[in-house]
Amino acid sequence: xxSNTVGRRGPARRSxxxxxxxAFDVLVKSSPSRFAILVFATLILITTALxxxxxxxxxxxxxxxxxxxxxxxxxxxxxxxxxxxxxxATHWSPFGNTIIFIGMNVGGMxxxxxxxxxxxxVSRRLGLRxxxxxxxxxxxxxxxxxxxxxxxxxxxxxxxxxxxxVAVSTLAIEAVVMIGMMPSVLAKGYDFGLSLWYSAYYxxxxxxxxxxxxxxxxxxxxxxxxxxxxxxxxxxxLGSLGFPVIFALxxxxxxxxxxxxxVKLTLTTxxxxxxxGAVAFLVLEYNNPKTYGGLSFVKTFYEAFFxxxxxxxxxxxxxxxxxxxxxxxxxxxxxxxxxxxSASTAGGIKVTTLAVLFLAAYAEARGAPAMEAFGRRIPRDxxxxxxxxxxxxxxxxxxxTVIITQITKSALDFVLFxxxxxxxxxxLSTGLTESLPPEGKYVMAATMFMGRVGTVTLAAAxxxxxxxxxxxxxxxxxxxx
Amino acid sequence: xxSNTVGRRGPARRSxxxxxxxAFDVLVKSSPSRFAILVFATLILITTALxxxxxxxxxxxxxxxxxxxxxxxxxxxxxxxxxxxxxxATHWSPFGNTIIFIGMNVGGMxxxxxxxxxxxxVSRRLGLRxxxxxxxxxxxxxxxxxxxxxxxxxxxxxxxxxxxxVAVSTLAIEAVVMIGMMPSVLAKGYDFGLSLWYSAYYxxxxxxxxxxxxxxxxxxxxxxxxxxxxxxxxxxxLGSLGFPVIFALxxxxxxxxxxxxxVKLTLTTxxxxxxxGAVAFLVLEYNNPKTYGGLSFVKTFYEAFFxxxxxxxxxxxxxxxxxxxxxxxxxxxxxxxxxxxSASTAGGIKVTTLAVLFLAAYAEARGAPAMEAFGRRIPRDxxxxxxxxxxxxxxxxxxxTVIITQITKSALDFVLFxxxxxxxxxxLSTGLTESLPPEGKYVMAATMFMGRVGTVTLAAAxxxxxxxxxxxxxxxxxxxx
Ligand SMILES: [K+]
Ligand SMILES: [K+]
Numbered sequence: 004x005x006s007n008t009v010g011r012r013g014p015a016r017r018s019x020x021x022x023x024x025x026a027f028d029v030l031v032k033s034s035p036s037r038f039a040i041l042v043f044a045t046l047i048l049i050t051t052a053l054x055x056x057x058x059x060x061x062x063x064x065x066x067x068x069x070x071x072x073x074x075x076x077x078x079x080x081x082x083x084x085x086x087x088x089x090x091x092a093t094h095w096s097p098f099g100n101t102i103i104f105i106g107m108n109v110g111g112m113x114x115x116x117x118x119x120x121x122x123x124x125v126s127r128r129l130g131l132r133x134x135x136x137x138x139x140x141x142x143x144x145x146x147x148x149x150x151x152x153x154x155x156x157x158x159x160x161x162x163x164x165x166x167x168x169v170a171v172s173t174l175a176i177e178a179v180v181m182i183g184m185m186p187s188v189l190a191k192g193y194d195f196g197l198s199l200w201y202s203a204y205y206x207x208x209x210x211x212x213x214x215x216x217x218x219x220x221x222x223x224x225x226x227x228x229x230x231x232x233x234x235x236x237x238x239x240x241l242g243s244l245g246f247p248v249i250f251a252l253x254x255x256x257x258x259x260x261x262x263x264x265x266v267k268l269t270l271t272t273x274x275x276x277x278x279x280g281a282v283a284f285l286v287l288e289y290n291n292p293k294t295y296g297g298l299s300f301v302k303t304f305y306e307a308f309f310x311x312x313x314x315x316x317x318x319x320x321x322x323x324x325x326x327x328x329x330x331x332x333x334x335x336x337x338x339x340x341x342x343x344x345s346a347s348t349a350g351g352i353k354v355t356t357l358a359v360l361f362l363a364a365y366a367e368a369r370g371a372p373a374m375e376a377f378g379r380r381i382p383r384d385x386x387x388x389x390x391x392x393x394x395x396x397x398x399x400x401x402x403x404t405v406i407i408t409q410i411t412k413s414a415l416d417f418v419l420f421x422x423x424x425x426x427x428x429x430x431l432s433t434g435l436t437e438s439l440p441p442e443g444k445y446v447m448a449a450t451m452f453m454g455r456v457g458t459v460t461l462a463a464a465x466x467x468x469x470x471x472x473x474x475x476x477x478x479x480x481x482x483x484x
Numbered sequence: 485x486x487s488n489t490v491g492r493r494g495p496a497r498r499s500x501x502x503x504x505x506x507a508f509d510v511l512v513k514s515s516p517s518r519f520a521i522l523v524f525a526t527l528i529l530i531t532t533a534l535x536x537x538x539x540x541x542x543x544x545x546x547x548x549x550x551x552x553x554x555x556x557x558x559x560x561x562x563x564x565x566x567x568x569x570x571x572x573a574t575h576w577s578p579f580g581n582t583i584i585f586i587g588m589n590v591g592g593m594x595x596x597x598x599x600x601x602x603x604x605x606v607s608r609r610l611g612l613r614x615x616x617x618x619x620x621x622x623x624x625x626x627x628x629x630x631x632x633x634x635x636x637x638x639x640x641x642x643x644x645x646x647x648x649x650v651a652v653s654t655l656a657i658e659a660v661v662m663i664g665m666m667p668s669v670l671a672k673g674y675d676f677g678l679s680l681w682y683s684a685y686y687x688x689x690x691x692x693x694x695x696x697x698x699x700x701x702x703x704x705x706x707x708x709x710x711x712x713x714x715x716x717x718x719x720x721x722l723g724s725l726g727f728p729v730i731f732a733l734x735x736x737x738x739x740x741x742x743x744x745x746x747v748k749l750t751l752t753t754x755x756x757x758x759x760x761g762a763v764a765f766l767v768l769e770y771n772n773p774k775t776y777g778g779l780s781f782v783k784t785f786y787e788a789f790f791x792x793x794x795x796x797x798x799x800x801x802x803x804x805x806x807x808x809x810x811x812x813x814x815x816x817x818x819x820x821x822x823x824x825x826s827a828s829t830a831g832g833i834k835v836t837t838l839a840v841l842f843l844a845a846y847a848e849a850r851g852a853p854a855m856e857a858f859g860r861r862i863p864r865d866x867x868x869x870x871x872x873x874x875x876x877x878x879x880x881x882x883x884x885t886v887i888i889t890q891i892t893k894s895a896l897d898f899v900l901f902x903x904x905x906x907x908x909x910x911x912l913s914t915g916l917t918e919s920l921p922p923e924g925k926y927v928m929a930a931t932m933f934m935g936r937v938g939t940v941t942l943a944a945a946x947x948x949x950x951x952x953x954x955x956x957x958x959x960x961x962x963x964x965x
Contacts, residue, residue, distance in 0.1 A: 283886075287886075287890055328889070328890060328893065329889040329890075329893065329894070329895070329896050329899070330886045330887075330889040330890035332896070333882070333885060333886055333889060333896065334886060337882060360871055360875060361875065363867075363868045363871050363872070364868070364871060364872040364875050364876075366868065367868045367869060367871075367872045368872070383864060386844075386867060386868065386871065387844045387845070387847065387848045387867065388848060390841055390844050390845060390848075390867065390871060391844070391845040391848045391849070394841060394842065394845050395845075401814070401818060404814060405764075405768075405811045405814055405815060406811075408809070408810040408811040408814060409768055409809060409810075409811035412809065412810065413810070414810070414895055414896065414897060415810050415813070415814065415895065415896045415897040415900065416895060416896040416897075418810070419896065
């Protein structure tokens, strides 16, 4: 199986490292999805083991964390979901918090890197960086089109290069956000060390769209601080766009016309959902005494946008989700299910997937032969991929909701909310998740894993399966609708 | 606008009837969807007016039925939904019941006829009967394929012929079911006249997939009668398949190989959903003391299949929906949303629409260039139509659920159930609908109307909009999933 790879460098020079490198290449090339699943599963198992240690738990004499809570937290950390079954601010020791801090970064960067590697493996001709850049560029000749029949060799060196790009960009953005947050945390009376820790934790938690809180009160402690909340929103927003869009914004922010259709589609849909969500929360909750009822109009307006931002995948909240009206919970469900941008740390079916569905319906209504957006024709096969992703998501959410409802007999408002939050790695919770029995926590963990790894690998797995067919069957048309 | 039509017969021969015929032709041809909406709206307004009369209400001195209840019942009758805000067995006078009895038949036949007319208007070459038959036949050359650019003239005479075919078939099936039901009703001690009325009402209510009950106890009165319940299931099942499938079964039941892809796809998906639904109800409810907990295994098994049948669009129930576990309510939601066959009296997005989505995902997973089913290639543009229908349905359900939840602050389990039941014209209810305030009843009525008329007209409206484009835009590929 490795003959052609080995042949290139000659069998005599084959070292232990070379063998590992070859095995890696073979795995990535032969089944990129299995590779991604393996990487995530390994990271989760290591994190679970470390978090189970008594050393990871705060206080002495408590013993270790129960396996289901350690496992749940590990999945939630590596999948950057942000759902919790223990109090993140008080349950873990400094060692445990360090594991979680590193886990969020590894998980966030892992998703970004894997999404790009998988995207590369199933495409042709482009180098890794070029691939990442390509989606941010408008030159159609540089963008892959049509079914893929060959696979691109991915060398460990290339992956390393990509990891460095992603890591440096991620850490740079996180550092800027952290520095910006420092004055706000210091102003709350924390000493310099704790302020640094809280700021760093919040910056990482926000940009990776995790949503864990390091302080006992959570973001509510900064409810009066527009600056701090705005930084959270900015970090979550950037993280949820994905690097193809971030790079386009950084490189060509002066000339939006040069942005690729992916960038324009992601930004348009994200902003449309952001505004629609905020308006919905404003209309539905303005007179709810438990949420925005007692706030000024400006504050209600601002918090509605904060809430809408966090449904993208951030998962921070300044109000109790359980206090929302059922109507707002349902609106949140829909926004969470859609999630953020492709190749980002956000989850869900992704904004471009939703956009493609609506572009298809719009093209159908106009009777146009092809989907179009921003003066570009969208290839037809994208619709089939989008439908597959939505069916996958809907199936996971449906099965998980039925199981959790049957186990707990809880109200659908809360079960659907927490399940979609898990699937879309959002992390907002009505409080149901932490009250689940162990078997329910395992179901939720499986939902988080399938929501995270599934949506990242599914598109790649499906695209990689493209093959030619040598005969055409007779065509026949069923009636639909 | 009518020049070519008039020209054919010469202006001198133009009579009053001819003018009406021409106006009818123009309306059907120029906007078949608007024509369908007009027909349904007119039928609903007439029924509302008649049901509002004091004459239509049982008992004397009660005055008329409130407008919102008369309107709701009219919509529910004409749209063959079966949701109620009054007790159907006791609220109406014989006159009111006659209106409803006729309304169910008119509504059921109206849907069947309109679906076929609309199908014809947007297709070419085929006569009305041929068109109806075509979908039941396997000969691909007789089936329309590809985008439609011309429109077919539909003459009043042709519509009349179709109406006769549909009406005769409908009344024949209903008569057989009615005769079969008579012994069961007589056995309950009702006199001959009332037994005839109940049997006729149940036969019509079942075959048109309405779900109204004429007797105060409803189908529960026949809970020990396997024969009666089986007849209900058969009538609902046949009605939900649609005439293209019924005709195929009647004409070529001995040679299933000759069935068209539409027939095979409808039957396969319907049976798969039927069995899956029954298994789900069996597993989730077997130990629910309020539903199947106290029943024997055989009875539980049978009732699970009865329940599963009724989610297709029948809407009869032998248990209280509000007693189901939340998990079963959610399973029912999904089954109702899918609904029955195309060009049938059932509602929902239709089984073939769901099948096309899964065929697309399956083709994507296999990397096949085209969707395939039963050795036939399914045209690509069908997927776009299916996606449009699902988006339409999801949007109606979402908006309606948010509004009803906000108005009533009821639990999502119940609101989602009744809203999907309304959209999919199923008629099962948790009891929420009849407790709604007037404005909630109007929202539900609108949901029923859009679910019924929308899904019938949407496909036609979209298919009719097909047009050619003379230029091709450059292609560019966004990232999805
Ligand atoms: K999150
Ligand atoms: K019904």
